[in-house]
Amino acid sequence: MGKNAAVRRLDLGYFVRPASETGGPQPRVEPVLAYLVRHDQGLILFDTGIGHAGPATEARYRPRRRELRAALSASGVALDDISLVVNCHLHFDHCGGNPLLGGRPILVQDVELAAARRGDHTVDELIDFPGAAYEEVAGETEVWPGVWIIPTPGHTQGHQSLVLRQGDGTVVLAGQAHDFASHFASEHLARDAALHGVEQPLPPYQQWLDRLADFDPRRVLFAHDCSVWESPQAEGR
Numbered sequence: 001m002g003k004n005a006a007v008r009r010l011d012l013g014y015f016v017r018p019a020s021e022t023g024g025p026q027p028r029v030e031p032v033l034a035y036l037v038r039h040d041q042g043l044i045l046f047d048t049g050i051g052h053a054g055p056a057t058e059a060r061y062r063p064r065r066r067e068l069r070a071a072l073s074a075s076g077v078a079l080d081d082i083s084l085v086v087n088c089h090l091h092f093d094h095c096g097g098n099p100l101l102g103g104r105p106i107l108v109q110d111v112e113l114a115a116a117r118r119g120d121h122t123v124d125e126l127i128d129f130p131g132a133a134y135e136e137v138a139g140e141t142e143v144w145p146g147v148w149i150i151p152t153p154g155h156t157q158g159h160q161s162l163v164l165r166q167g168d169g170t171v172v173l174a175g176q177a178h179d180f181a182s183h184f185a186s187e188h189l190a191r192d193a194a195l196h197g198v199e200q201p202l203p204p205y206q207q208w209l210d211r212l213a214d215f216d217p218r219r220v221l222f223a224h225d226c227s228v229w230e231s232p233q234a235e236g237r
Helices: 055-061 068-074 110-118 181-195 209-214
Strands: 006-017 028-039 042-046 082-086 105-109 133-137 141-144 147-151 160-166 169-173 217-221
Touching (some): 006 068, 006 160, 028 068, 042 141, 181 209
Parallel strands (some): 042 082, 082 105
Antiparallel strands (some): 006 028, 028 042, 147 160, 160 169
């Protein structure tokens, strides 16, 4: 496999986002997705599912969990097989399985971990649990050959995405950098329009899209959307 990385999506349940957060009259049911990355140097788990929260949070989001151990087992993997954990951010629906992986390095942006430890950010018990082994990242880093962490702030200041080289092109695990593939597509087009001199006004876009574009991604996958963004140029590759 060389520097390539193979990706498998894991279904870890869903939650119900209340209407007050959807911008519309109805609540919305959203999947919770994690990703298993197979690389020559080991297995990376990107996000770990929905943690248990207090009664108010449980009542607000009504989560339905798929146990991480079972989801991994369906892919032929045990908890002990995981080499490295990367969380896009530390909200309870992204780091819920971390306590099951004590002793494994957890890569997280330093500003994200600091925010989690200040309180009112996530569930405290999911952060400093027995065996927690954080490796704090300050910005961009190449974790293993062909595997990069790229800061993608917005949903939280310390949000990060994982960029993976594959034989048929680059894949981005974008977490909750955008809630939906369609939102990513819209901002991608807005950036393209701006670069080609289309007259303002144009929609704004996240400036880190410039850095992701350097990797020429073929596919972008998300934490709360089963849809996948694919590059319009992908067919010719």
